[in-house]
Amino acid sequence: MKTELHDLRKNYQKSELIESDVPNNPFLLFKEWFEMAKEHPKIEEANAMSIATLGSDGFPKNRIVLLKEILDNGFVFYTNYESEKSKAIKNYQKGCLHFFWPALEKQIIIKVTISKVSKEHSENYFKKRPRESQLGAWASEQSSQIASREQLESKLKTVRERFENTSKIPMPEFWGGFICKPYSFEFWQGRPNRLHDRLLFEQVDSIWEMKRLQP
Structure with a gap:
């Protein structure tokens, strides 16, 4: 049209x-x-x-x-x-x-x-980034295909648990x-x-x- x-x-x-x-x-x-x-x-x-x-x-x-x-x-x-x-x-x-x-x-x-x-x-x-943004950097394999939004949220949860006792989150090498x-x-x-x-x-x-x- x-x-x-x-x-x-x-x-x-x-x-x-x-x-x-x-x-x-x-x-x-x-x-x-x-x-x-x-x-x-x-x-x-x-x-x-x-x-x-x-x-x-x-x-x-x-x-x-x-x-x-x-x-x-x-x-x-x-x-x-x-x-x-x-x-x-x-x-x-x-x-x-x-x-x-x-x-x-x-x-x-x-x-x-x-x-x-x-x-x-x-x-x-x-x-200097907010903690959640730091966690997001670890959770996302940017530009790679993912099955669902739920899978991405699950990855973020896993990363959050991984660093829950870490006061300073390290920067990913990638x-x-x-x-x-x-x-x-x-x-x-x-x-x-x-x-x-x-x-x-x-x-x-x-x-x-x-x-x-x-x-």
Whole structure:
């Protein structure tokens, strides 16, 4: 059945993106926009980002993860190292991040190279997670098939019993963080009449070069 969507449209007019108003370092502009998103009352998870990777079947796959650290040289998220996305990262070491904040009419696309953070770095974060989240990391063989929700709950119960007398739950060897180091940033600001602002930053010889793209 055909569904017409051509009447779903919005005129963007909340802000603008002009070269003279932005810093030369895209990390600074990212942090500026991220703070705006974090403080906005209509944005519940400003750190939600999509990450696209390329699978062994040649198909790209996109999913939402939570950004947990903004470093001077990259962005860190945590996951199961045996998951589908981790296997894709192991094969290609590249991906694309996407942040979209509709309430601000802003989005950012970041092409990245991806590598594991150190075990110590991951452990420092794991210790700060809620206990139930730590148990969940042990219980789930992420991306593997399971017969039912009940089986997953049973696995969590088993893990909970295993560590019931343990005050500090250790980090699983199969779990940890990835750092995404940017190759390029594209900042998009919605503008009236679909004439949006797009500024692309690319690193050339350790220097960020900025150019404007047509909408």
